[in-house]
Amino acid sequence: MQGAPRFEDPFTALWATGVFMSCLVILATINIASPRKWKMLRQAALRMRLGNQALRGEVEAGDRDTLGLQAVAISSMAMLLWQAGSLSGAAAKASYLYFFIGTAAVIITQAFLLRTIALFARSDAGIGEFLHTGRLLHAVVGISVLPLTMLAAYHAPWREAMVWIGILLLGAGVLYRWFRGAWIGLSAGVPARFIVLYLCAAEIGPLLLALSLLRKSPTLHS
Secondary structure, eight states: TTTOOOOGGGGOOHHHHHHHHHHHHHHHHHHHHOOOOHHHHHHHHSSSSSOOOHHHHHHTHHHHHHHHHHHHHHHHHHHHHHHHHHSSTTTTTOHHHHHHHHHHHHHHHHHHHHHHHHHHHTTOOOOHHHHHHHHHHHHHHHHHHHHHHHHHOOOOOHHHHHHHHHHHEEEEEEHHHHHHHHHHHHTTTTHHHHHHHHIIIIEEEHHHHHHHHHHOOOOOOO
């Protein structure tokens, strides 16, 4: 019927396709330039501790690959959260950029707090290992949810199921990060009370604050 408005699915918007394509290009570039990076990712997902030799290999591999993986992780996790918010109606009018900046801010803040703790403690005490393995774990989770977000975008009948699977996977990754952090800290001789204090102040606290700000943001309710 002429004059009827045409429905445009925001999940398949041009900018979303651009995000997906950018992530795939970055992953393909890393696969060609540093294929051993995938071994590091498998170790980050399966091993509780990487060890000094593996950490040295990670540092020697160069920072550009790690930054690329972090960019993919932030992009895909932010896309998943945006899709979940759009489906639930809690963030139907919020832009993807809002979620991207929020996800990046949480990850950067966590890294900054870890560096600050190491500086004031004048001791690494497993902090460097937790920081490096945390980056790799972010990459593992981000790469894992990327195909789910793509299926949610381009196959509408699977949309809700893919988003829910992605949210469960993201939650499992966060819990695994906390468990691994406690394991590394205890193995490095850090008192349990300091581990609990760190997890509450630098991991759980910022997450709850971000969720609270997200719910109260006028952008989400306009």
